[in-house]
Amino acid sequence: MTNEELVPHLFRAEHSKIVAVLCRVFGFEHIEIAEDIASETFAAAIETWPYKGVPPNPTAWLYTVAKNKAKNHLQRNQLFAGKISSELTKHHQEFEDALDISEQNITDSQLQMLFAVCNPVIPSEGQVGLALRILCGFGIDEVATAFLTNKATIEKRLYRAKEKLRQHQVAIEFPPDKEIDNRLGAVLTTLYLLFSEGYYSENKDNVIREELCLEAMRLTQLLLANPQTNRPEVNALFALMCFQASRFKARKNDNGETVLYGDQDESLWNYHLIEQGMKYLREASHGDRLSTYHLEASIAYWNTIKADTHEKWENILQLYNQLLQIKYSPIAALNRTFALSKANGKEIAIIEVEKLQLTDNQFYFALLGELYAGIDDQKAIENFGKALKLAKTKTDKHTIQRKIDTIAAKA
Numbered sequence: 001m002t003n004e005e006l007v008p009h010l011f012r013a014e015h016s017k018i019v020a021v022l023c024r025v026f027g028f029e030h031i032e033i034a035e036d037i038a039s040e041t042f043a044a045a046i047e048t049w050p051y052k053g054v055p056p057n058p059t060a061w062l063y064t065v066a067k068n069k070a071k072n073h074l075q076r077n078q079l080f081a082g083k084i085s086s087e088l089t090k091h092h093q094e095f096e097d098a099l100d101i102s103e104q105n106i107t108d109s110q111l112q113m114l115f116a117v118c119n120p121v122i123p124s125e126g127q128v129g130l131a132l133r134i135l136c137g138f139g140i141d142e143v144a145t146a147f148l149t150n151k152a153t154i155e156k157r158l159y160r161a162k163e164k165l166r167q168h169q170v171a172i173e174f175p176p177d178k179e180i181d182n183r184l185g186a187v188l189t190t191l192y193l194l195f196s197e198g199y200y201s202e203n204k205d206n207v208i209r210e211e212l213c214l215e216a217m218r219l220t221q222l223l224l225a226n227p228q229t230n231r232p233e234v235n236a237l238f239a240l241m242c243f244q245a246s247r248f249k250a251r252k253n254d255n256g257e258t259v260l261y262g263d264q265d266e267s268l269w270n271y272h273l274i275e276q277g278m279k280y281l282r283e284a285s286h287g288d289r290l291s292t293y294h295l296e297a298s299i300a301y302w303n304t305i306k307a308d309t310h311e312k313w314e315n316i317l318q319l320y321n322q323l324l325q326i327k328y329s330p331i332a333a334l335n336r337t338f339a340l341s342k343a344n345g346k347e348i349a350i351i352e353v354e355k356l357q358l359t360d361n362q363f364y365f366a367l368l369g370e371l372y373a374g375i376d377d378q379k380a381i382e383n384f385g386k387a388l389k390l391a392k393t394k395t396d397k398h399t400i401q402r403k404i405d406t407i408a409a410k411a
Contacts, residue, residue, distance in 0.1 A: 016137045018066045020109040029166045041066040063101040116172045118186035126161035131190040236284035236293035242277030243300035246270040258399045295323040313342035362390035
């Protein structure tokens with residue numbers, strides 16, 4: 001990894017950890033100070049490393065600088081120090097302990113921060129957006145993309161969420177058992193969105209942003225390692241992530257372009273991750289609560305079986321039927337109609353797809369193009385052309401254009 005690539009990589013991996021630890025000391029009402037100190041730490045790396053060289057342990061260097069900057073800030077700003085921790089500033093060792101940058105303290109801080117921002121005093125969209133921004137390192141544009149809205153809306157939503165948490169003096173601590181159920185749903189939604197943004201990113205030209213997926217998996221594993229949060233739905237979400245991550249290498253070609261599921265080289269699949277997914281899906285079967293993560297993980301499991309059998313697609317179709325009954329989404333409805341085409345034929349699926357009328361969605365037209373191919377090639381080309389106009393990334397545009405060229409060549 002080059003110097004130019006190292007700092008952005010470390011920023012994504014470590015910035016949110018530094019913020020979480022500092023917030024645990026300063027309190028949520030001073031989160032902007034924690035974020036400023038973390039950002040100043042990375043600015044120092046950008047200024048120093050090109051001239052003095054990258055330190056042997058760059059992560060440890062960042063943590064040391066962040067810790068020193070936090071202590072300097074308290075020494076310079078006595079008013080701030082008096083407000084947040086007069087006792088800590090009097091007792092040096094207690095302050096040193098509070099700014100502990102050990103792996104265990106980082107883990108504890110991140111879990112506590114995750115549950116603090118996923119607090120029912122703010123709306124669920126505010127909870128998820130704030131967690132993505134603070135704890136997962138999303139930029140404002142990335143949060144806006146995750147919610148399919150604009151930057152200004154997200155900025156207002158995050159501001160209101162922060163103010164609510166300040167007004168209610170929400171502590172950064174792990175919630176009691178009775179509160180976990182109220183907050184775990186928003187926590188899992190956050191991790192699901194983080195993984196989804198990495199698995200298919202609309203605001204980048206990369207097919208997969210693996211670092212986002214791996215961060216989502218790491219945070220989910222923190223929940224699994226804690227007896228209070230090791231619940232069936234957490235196991236189901238992690239199983240889903242394992243199944244999806246198992247196809248990373250097969251989902252893009254040497255040019256970085258998308259390789260569709262039917263064209264993937266099965267030998268590139270990670271069968272260790274598939275086995276892990278099966279293990280956690282079995283763990284998720286305990287209890288009597290069926291979540292969307294159970295159903296999506298089960299669908300992802302069937303997609304690890306490459307054989308194009310009626311049994312496979314019928315099972316996937318029925319799972320989508322259940323999923324849509326629990327929680328409707330346009331993408332799930334589109335995916336269901338693809339399964340319907342594989343199980344019962346393209347003609348029936350075309351009728352069902354056109355009922356959806358998702359005319360502002362590139363995947364709607366891409367699916368219609370796929371379904372019309374071989375039945376009415378002219379309609380297939382027309383629909384792929386509409387999908388091409390709506391496509392946001394280079395990889396999507398290249399994939400759709402190849403489809404158009406292939407059908408046109410046959411015609």
